[in-house]
Amino acid sequence: MADSTLKFKKLPDRDPPENTIGWIAWIRDNLFSSATNTLTTLIFVYLFYLYIPPFIEWAIINANISGTDRSVCDANKSGACWTFIKVRLEQLLFGLYFASNPEQTWRPIVAFSVFGMLIFPLVIDKTPHKKWLLLALLTLYPVLFICVVYGGVFGIPVSDTGQWGGLLLTFALSFVGIIVALPLGILLALGRRSEMPIVKMMSVTYIEFWRGTPLITILFMASVMLPLFFPSGVDFDKVVRAMIGITLFQSAYTAEAVRGGLQAIDKGQNEASMALGMGYWRRTILIILPQALKISIPSIVNTFIALFKDTSLVSIIGLLDLLKMAQNSSRSLDWNGYDIEGYLFAGFVFWIFCFGMSSYSQKLERKLDTDRRAE
Amino acid sequence: MKSTTIPLHRNPKLRSFVLQASLLLLVTYALFSVYQTTVSNLEDRGIKTSIGFFDEVAPFKVGYSPFLEFKLGETTYIEVFFIGVLNTLLVAVLGILAATFLGFFIGVMRTSQNWLASKCALFYVETFRNMPLLLQIMFWNFAIFLAFLPPPKQSIEMGLLFLNSRGLHTPIPVIENHLLSTIWFGIIFASFIGAFVFAKWSKKRFESTGKSLPVFLISISSIIAVSYISFVILGSPLGIDIPVLGKFNFKGGGQLPLPLFSLWFALTIYTSAFIAENVRAGISSISKGQVEAARSIGLTRAQMVRMIILPQALRVVIPPTISQYLNLTKNSSLAIAVGFEEVVAVWANISLNQTGQALIIIAMTIVFYECCSLFTSFILNIYNKRVQITER
Numbered sequence: 001m002a003d004s005t006l007k008f009k010k011l012p013d014r015d016p017p018e019n020t021i022g023w024i025a026w027i028r029d030n031l032f033s034s035a036t037n038t039l040t041t042l043i044f045v046y047l048f049y050l051y052i053p054p055f056i057e058w059a060i061i062n063a064n065i066s067g068t069d070r071s072v073c074d075a076n077k078s079g080a081c082w083t084f085i086k087v088r089l090e091q092l093l094f095g096l097y098f099a100s101n102p103e104q105t106w107r108p109i110v111a112f113s114v115f116g117m118l119i120f121p122l123v124i125d126k127t128p129h130k131k132w133l134l135l136a137l138l139t140l141y142p143v144l145f146i147c148v149v150y151g152g153v154f155g156i157p158v159s160d161t162g163q164w165g166g167l168l169l170t171f172a173l174s175f176v177g178i179i180v181a182l183p184l185g186i187l188l189a190l191g192r193r194s195e196m197p198i199v200k201m202m203s204v205t206y207i208e209f210w211r212g213t214p215l216i217t218i219l220f221m222a223s224v225m226l227p228l229f230f231p232s233g234v235d236f237d238k239v240v241r242a243m244i245g246i247t248l249f250q251s252a253y254t255a256e257a258v259r260g261g262l263q264a265i266d267k268g269q270n271e272a273s274m275a276l277g278m279g280y281w282r283r284t285i286l287i288i289l290p291q292a293l294k295i296s297i298p299s300i301v302n303t304f305i306a307l308f309k310d311t312s313l314v315s316i317i318g319l320l321d322l323l324k325m326a327q328n329s330s331r332s333l334d335w336n337g338y339d340i341e342g343y344l345f346a347g348f349v350f351w352i353f354c355f356g357m358s359s360y361s362q363k364l365e366r367k368l369d370t371d372r373r374a375e
Numbered sequence: 376m377k378s379t380t381i382p383l384h385r386n387p388k389l390r391s392f393v394l395q396a397s398l399l400l401l402v403t404y405a406l407f408s409v410y411q412t413t414v415s416n417l418e419d420r421g422i423k424t425s426i427g428f429f430d431e432v433a434p435f436k437v438g439y440s441p442f443l444e445f446k447l448g449e450t451t452y453i454e455v456f457f458i459g460v461l462n463t464l465l466v467a468v469l470g471i472l473a474a475t476f477l478g479f480f481i482g483v484m485r486t487s488q489n490w491l492a493s494k495c496a497l498f499y500v501e502t503f504r505n506m507p508l509l510l511q512i513m514f515w516n517f518a519i520f521l522a523f524l525p526p527p528k529q530s531i532e533m534g535l536l537f538l539n540s541r542g543l544h545t546p547i548p549v550i551e552n553h554l555l556s557t558i559w560f561g562i563i564f565a566s567f568i569g570a571f572v573f574a575k576w577s578k579k580r581f582e583s584t585g586k587s588l589p590v591f592l593i594s595i596s597s598i599i600a601v602s603y604i605s606f607v608i609l610g611s612p613l614g615i616d617i618p619v620l621g622k623f624n625f626k627g628g629g630q631l632p633l634p635l636f637s638l639w640f641a642l643t644i645y646t647s648a649f650i651a652e653n654v655r656a657g658i659s660s661i662s663k664g665q666v667e668a669a670r671s672i673g674l675t676r677a678q679m680v681r682m683i684i685l686p687q688a689l690r691v692v693i694p695p696t697i698s699q700y701l702n703l704t705k706n707s708s709l710a711i712a713v714g715f716e717e718v719v720a721v722w723a724n725i726s727l728n729q730t731g732q733a734l735i736i737i738a739m740t741i742v743f744y745e746c747c748s749l750f751t752s753f754i755l756n757i758y759n760k761r762v763q764i765t766e767r
Binding site for chain 2: 030031033037040041044045195196197198199202208209211212213214216217220221224225227228229230231232305309310312313315316323327339340343344346347350351354355358
């Protein structure tokens with residue numbers, strides 16, 4: 001008890017060191033930490049200065065949006081001509097039939113909005129009853145799409161598929177490709193991992209055959225040779241031909257994505273369910289597939305992205321998808337010479353969908369990748 | 376005692392045999408009947424499926440064939456096929472070279488410490504990866520190059536390269552003396568072998584004595600020196616053909632007509648975005664412990680990159696990059712949109728429309744691409760075997 005006179009006096013807290021917090025420190029760490037870093041920053045700032053202001057000026061500040069014909073844009077060449085997109089928007093999104101019959105435009109709008117209402121809850125983590133929503137998207141939605149967009153029931157006039165176009169056609173082609181290819185792909189993936197040599201060989205041949213060939217060749221085959229494959233009298237329209245080609249192509253890619261998931265499942269799962277006396281299909285459907293599909297969702301979504309972009313190839317076999325519609329519009333007499341705007345708009349629409357899907361798949365990947373989080 | 380034999384219909388071997396046999400029969404029958412229907416359908420249209428048309432003269436013009444000479448009225452269909460194949464391979468090789476350089480550059484930029492550089496690389500990757508390649512090809516060709524490149528008279532000059540609305544014109548080497556240039560190539564080849572032997576020897580020396588040499592610098596500079604000196608001694612066996620502005624366009628030199636140039640440009644940008652992503656994944660797959668361990672045993676930065684980081688990163692980067700090379704080759708078939716004469720355009724499209732020989736033509740096109748694909752998986756398998764981590 002000697003030093004009872006010693007008193008502890010609390011000193012005021014010291015400020016955190018200035019060089020590790022705040023935006024100044026952030027700038028120093030990320031932009032000017034070394035000589036090379038500083039030089040890089042300066043180069044980039046100079047490049048931004050060179051290219052960004054003129055682009056913004058062209059795309060936004062000087063852009064034309066008013067009016068309904070090209071006279072507005074021709075008068076002001078220093079800016080982009082968004083009037084063109086505004087006037088042709090319905091064609092670009094819904095195709096010729098729905099654009100020329102304004103009283104029918106509600107049909108694609110309904111189809112797109114129902115799709116949006118189904119897909120948004122699905123990508124949010126905490127939605128309950130996701131299984132049912134997914135089931136509705138895969139089974140009820142296609143029926144609704146056919147009824148509303150194709151028509152022919154409930155007094156809705158039939159829209160000829162030859163007149164489909166724009167984003168609607170792009171969407172229809174990729175949606176059909178995706179949902180028909182999914183079950184096919186699962187079967188093929190199971191076949192590729194089967195113990196029966198002939199089944200395995202056939203699946204491998206099928207998968208590698210379609211994966212080795214460019215889609216454009218397959219589309220040519222579908223549009224030129226499909227009618228030859230069947231006895232005369234059997235005929236499909238152009239859109240259905242493209243759908244068949246796309247589906248066959250896509251099923252091979254889906255199969256590879258699912259196979260990745262199947263390979264990741266521990267052998268013990270299969271052995272344990274065998275020990276319980278389950279047959280092949282019960283094992284597969286109840287134990288293996290639910291786990292494997294969950295793991296393979298990111299790679300399946302990646303195949304969706306590739307397919308969505310690849311549907312633009314149908315423009316080469318003469319279908320008016322979003323890309324072809326944009327190209328045709330900017331080559332029409334009314335809007336000749338405004339190609340950049342047309343391509344940029346189409347590219348932007350594609351980009352939104354693909355970027356959305358890829359962000360979702362990356363999010364899922366991070367979520368599933370639990371063993372790396374520790375780092 | 377109850378019998379324990381399995382009833383016949385539940386015997387797994389028998390079941391699998393019956394299933395496979397019936398599947399095989401079904402598929403064979405389906406394929407065979409499709410083939411027969413197709414042949415008879417073609418015959419109804421007056422087309423007899425046979426390879427006789429190979430030797431017929433092709434009645435259309437192929438504008439670009441730098442490797443085989445094209446003569447309207449002499450060149451046969453089968454030669455057109457080979458012209459198409461060579462053109463596909465040409466754009467594939469050009470695209471693979473450029474996309475690899477650009478992709479590695481962007482990928483390294485993506486992992487840069489500089490925030491601006493890394494975000495710009497991210498922007499590049501996300502923009503070009505998420506738009507259809509066909510759209511990009513058309514955009515560059517129709518909206519940008521055709522509209523904005525100057526006519527030949529006002530070509531953009533980049534050293535000996537000339538870019539105008541007709542395409543890109545490059546100088547190419549020309550062999551002036553066959554014997555001497557063969558000797559020269561032989562000398563270069565020998566110097567490469569010498570460098571290889573030297574590298575082996577220096578590695579052995581390093582492993583036994585610990586002394587290291589700047590192998591890469593020494594070999595590169597000696598190869599350059601040897602080839603330059605021998606070039607001068609042999610009296611310049613190779614000349615350069617520089618494009619010269621003629622009345623309407625450049626003559627001589629190597630030419631990439633605008634469709635080929637746009638296709639190459641778009642393929643490079645699109646594929647480089649994917650390669651950059653592979654490179655980023657490879658670099659970030661290396662755990663921090665590797666870098667720390669390398670530092671703690673006193674490796675210099677260059678040694679660390681060469682001996683620790685690169686071997687591990689490349690193991691992750693190379694396989695998906697090789698698949699991207701295959702994708703690029705397949706994607707070059709989109710050339711048809713801008714009118715470059717590769718195999719799908721001249722063979723699966725024009726020749727098919729001219730002759731109607733759908734079966735043979737489509738089959739040959741597919742076989743060509745399947746060969747590319749098989750070749751790629753062959754290379755991949757060899758690589759994967761070589762780099763497989765050998766565990767005890």
